[in-house]
Amino acid sequence: MTAVKPGSTIGILGGGQLGRMLALAAAKLGYRTHIFCPDERSPAFHVARQFTIAPYENEEALAEFAKSCAVVTYEFENVPAKTAEIVARHSNLRPCARALKISQDRLLEKTFLNECGVTTAPFQPFETEEELTAAFRVIGRPAVAKTRRMGYDGKGQILIKNRQDIDRVMEVTGGAPSILEGFVQFDREISAIVARSVEGDVAAFPVGENVHTNHILDTTDVPATITEVVEAKAKVMATRIANALDYVGVLAVEMFVNDKTGDVIVNEIAPRVHNSGHWTIEGAETSQFEQHIRAICGLPLGPTKALGKVRMKNLLGKDILEYEQYLADTNAHFHHYGKLDPRDGRKMGHVTWVERFRPEEK
Amino acid sequence: MTAVKPGSTIGILGGGQLGRMLALAAAKLGYRTHIFCPDERSPAFHVARQFTIAPYENEEALAEFAKSCAVVTYEFENVPAKTAEIVARHSNLRPCARALKISQDRLLEKTFLNECGVTTAPFQPFETEEELTAAFRVIGRPAVAKTRRMGYDGKGQILIKNRQDIDRVMEVTGGAPSILEGFVQFDREISAIVARSVEGDVAAFPVGENVHTNHILDTTDVPATITEVVEAKAKVMATRIANALDYVGVLAVEMFVNDKTGDVIVNEIAPRVHNSGHWTIEGAETSQFEQHIRAICGLPLGPTKALGKVRMKNLLGKDILEYEQYLADTNAHFHHYGKLDPRDGRKMGHVTWVERFRPEEK
Numbered sequence: 091m092t093a094v095k096p097g098s099t100i101g102i103l104g105g106g107q108l109g110r111m112l113a114l115a116a117a118k119l120g121y122r123t124h125i126f127c128p129d130e131r132s133p134a135f136h137v138a139r140q141f142t143i144a145p146y147e148n149e150e151a152l153a154e155f156a157k158s159c160a161v162v163t164y165e166f167e168n169v170p171a172k173t174a175e176i177v178a179r180h181s182n183l184r185p186c187a188r189a190l191k192i193s194q195d196r197l198l199e200k201t202f203l204n205e206c207g208v209t210t211a212p213f214q215p216f217e218t219e220e221e222l223t224a225a226f227r228v229i230g231r232p233a234v235a236k237t238r239r240m241g242y243d244g245k246g247q248i249l250i251k252n253r254q255d256i257d258r259v260m261e262v263t264g265g266a267p268s269i270l271e272g273f274v275q276f277d278r279e280i281s282a283i284v285a286r287s288v289e290g291d292v293a294a295f296p297v298g299e300n301v302h303t304n305h306i307l308d309t310t311d312v313p314a315t316i317t318e319v320v321e322a323k324a325k326v327m328a329t330r331i332a333n334a335l336d337y338v339g340v341l342a343v344e345m346f347v348n349d350k351t352g353d354v355i356v357n358e359i360a361p362r363v364h365n366s367g368h369w370t371i372e373g374a375e376t377s378q379f380e381q382h383i384r385a386i387c388g389l390p391l392g393p394t395k396a397l398g399k400v401r402m403k404n405l406l407g408k409d410i411l412e413y414e415q416y417l418a419d420t421n422a423h424f425h426h427y428g429k430l431d432p433r434d435g436r437k438m439g440h441v442t443w444v445e446r447f448r449p450e451e452k
Numbered sequence: 453m454t455a456v457k458p459g460s461t462i463g464i465l466g467g468g469q470l471g472r473m474l475a476l477a478a479a480k481l482g483y484r485t486h487i488f489c490p491d492e493r494s495p496a497f498h499v500a501r502q503f504t505i506a507p508y509e510n511e512e513a514l515a516e517f518a519k520s521c522a523v524v525t526y527e528f529e530n531v532p533a534k535t536a537e538i539v540a541r542h543s544n545l546r547p548c549a550r551a552l553k554i555s556q557d558r559l560l561e562k563t564f565l566n567e568c569g570v571t572t573a574p575f576q577p578f579e580t581e582e583e584l585t586a587a588f589r590v591i592g593r594p595a596v597a598k599t600r601r602m603g604y605d606g607k608g609q610i611l612i613k614n615r616q617d618i619d620r621v622m623e624v625t626g627g628a629p630s631i632l633e634g635f636v637q638f639d640r641e642i643s644a645i646v647a648r649s650v651e652g653d654v655a656a657f658p659v660g661e662n663v664h665t666n667h668i669l670d671t672t673d674v675p676a677t678i679t680e681v682v683e684a685k686a687k688v689m690a691t692r693i694a695n696a697l698d699y700v701g702v703l704a705v706e707m708f709v710n711d712k713t714g715d716v717i718v719n720e721i722a723p724r725v726h727n728s729g730h731w732t733i734e735g736a737e738t739s740q741f742e743q744h745i746r747a748i749c750g751l752p753l754g755p756t757k758a759l760g761k762v763r764m765k766n767l768l769g770k771d772i773l774e775y776e777q778y779l780a781d782t783n784a785h786f787h788h789y790g791k792l793d794p795r796d797g798r799k800m801g802h803v804t805w806v807e808r809f810r811p812e813e814k
Binding site: 375420 | 458472479481780789790809
């Protein structure tokens with residue numbers, strides 16, 4: 091495989107902040123970007139050479155877009171299968187369509203993960219109330235019901251503690267293909283982020299520890315407060331997943347850790363750059379965004395060490411209006427995604443604090 | 453003065469690599485950019501929301517451009533006075549037109565610098581051969597003749613060692629307003645880069661040491677191999693210049709150092725981000741590009757410490773084709789400006805090596 095040379099055009103499906111930061115990283119390396127997104131107010135459009143505003147179902151627009159690009163990637167995993175197929179017909183789609191297919195469906199995802207030898211919560215598929223009742227008998231309580239598709243930030247999930255909750259489940263899933271998962275006791279959530287190159291080299295970033303508030307990521311800290319064994323285990327699992335998918339690009343794997351037992355189970359995978367990897371922009375030797383661009387362009391992967399103790403915090407909704415406070419903080423790196431409407435819970439920017447290694451520190 | 457809020461549009465006159473890196477820094481802080489440049493292949497266009505392709509003399513296009521921007525800055529000092537005036541009429545021009553006027557003209561520049569109490573080479577203006585001969589009598593040999601305007605990368609300069617060289621001078625200057633400078637013996641060239649905010653705060657980056665090859669910057673090293681006294685002197689001089697201009701933005705001052713005497717004399721000023729400040733992107737707490745955007749938007753200045761021992765090297769012409777070598781170097785940060793034609797001597801990209809402070813280092 092020959093490298094996609096600087097000066098070439100990289101296509102990105104999706105025009106949010108991830109697409110925007112990918113475009114900025116691509117520009118550093120001399121690439122042009124072409125963003126495809128149905129939303130005319132996409133913040134990624136502001137930093138790209140070309141953009142196409144069209145639905146993901148517009149085959150003609152997709153074909154034209156793909157033809158203009160040496161390689162196409164995506165910033166979200168819910169790219170429709172048909173969209174991915176059209177793009178792959180006219181360009182190189184990286185990561186591959188299989189990574190999309192698996193990460194879009196919790197049943198395929200968990201089945202695949204177990205086949206990789208990676209532990210997940212126990213699970214049972216269901217559609218009808220009868221199937222749910224049967225699944226509940228196998229999984230036990232507490233359990234979590236989730237639709238198989240289109241869940242993010244805790245949407246389409248319901249915790250079941252008793253039989254009365256079962257009625258509520260059917261209201262939420264409405265008979266859509268779903269799974270019932272065993273509730274996992276865990277002490278912390280971590281993210282293992284790895285990149286895999288076209289040649290199959292894998293580079294793992296230090297593991298980050300995530301704290302969610304209202305099901306939305308609030309902070310990521312590096313290093314995570316886990317043992318070296320758990321850190322190594324998490325990286326091995328993510329690497330195994332990337333290899334099994336013959337993956338090219340950055341892959342994020344969310345995991346739960348039980349401190350006492352040292353057990354690590356995988357919650358879900360995201361075949362893309364991830365919010366829990368934003369800390370790498372100033373906190374690691376290479377940012378996850380540059381790493382993804384390097385990988386999909388067939389370039390050598392960059393080094394991944396952390397440059398100190400790092401904390402990333404999301405700025406949601408009106409948090410962003412406090413930007414002067416973050417700009418005045420001499421340890422903070424402030425990022426604003428250029429979105430104009432600070433709706434509640436909307437990801438508007440983030441801040442990264444890096445407590446850099448100093449000569450006097452151990 | 454109220455700050456220019458993230459989400460607003462920043463105008464940039466000039467679409468080269470400096471404009472491009474300014475646009476990338478603006479995007480990180482949530483700003484949109486509008487680039488004005490006559491060259492349709494400007495690399496800054498690829499990362500900006502809007503661009504205008506028009507000559508700097510097109511008053512209508514300039515007025516429309518300026519009206520679309522909350523603040524306008526520039527990436528080169530040879531912005532015509534009339535252009536600056538039109539922009540200032542319809543928007544906020546930062547840095548101010550006076551900084552442009554002075555830096556465009558070696559006679560005004562040197563006169564201004566001496567008025568600031570900053571040492572320069574001795575100089576005498578001339579136009580005719582008679583005036584040159586008279587100037588030569590005052591300045592002595594060796595001397596350097598330079599046209600007052602439009603000189604960069606050593607263009608329009610001629611070294612005079614003897615009377616025969618005088619004829620060649622008149623061929624080069626063609627009777628254009630020029631100056632004759634005393635030749636300065638120096639051991640090294642350094643750059644003092646400072647930023648001044650709307651409120652008048654000044655933040656200086658560590659001084660960098662420059663090496664030129666064929667009159668084009670080759671490398672910048674930080675720290676410079678100068679004494680603390682010389683470092684402090686250089687920063688004080690640059691600060692004095694910024695204050696005297698009531699300057700807003702990043703200002704670069706090129707200086708010559710005599711190691712034995714500790715003398716520092718100013719060679720020239722550039723009222724903009726500067727090639728010798730590229731090392732700050734990965735090598736300093738804040739990059740010169742972000743610092744410039746902060747300054748012109750009325751935001752607080754960022755911290756300026758170096759993060760280690762840093763070297764920046766320009767990649768000229770075909771140097772850029774060796775990009776895989778730099779990408780494979782785990783200490784190197786590679787930048788490609790997205791220009792497609794690697795003409796000899798053309799600035800195509802740069803590499804920065806940061807030898808970061810580690811716990812075991814002193």
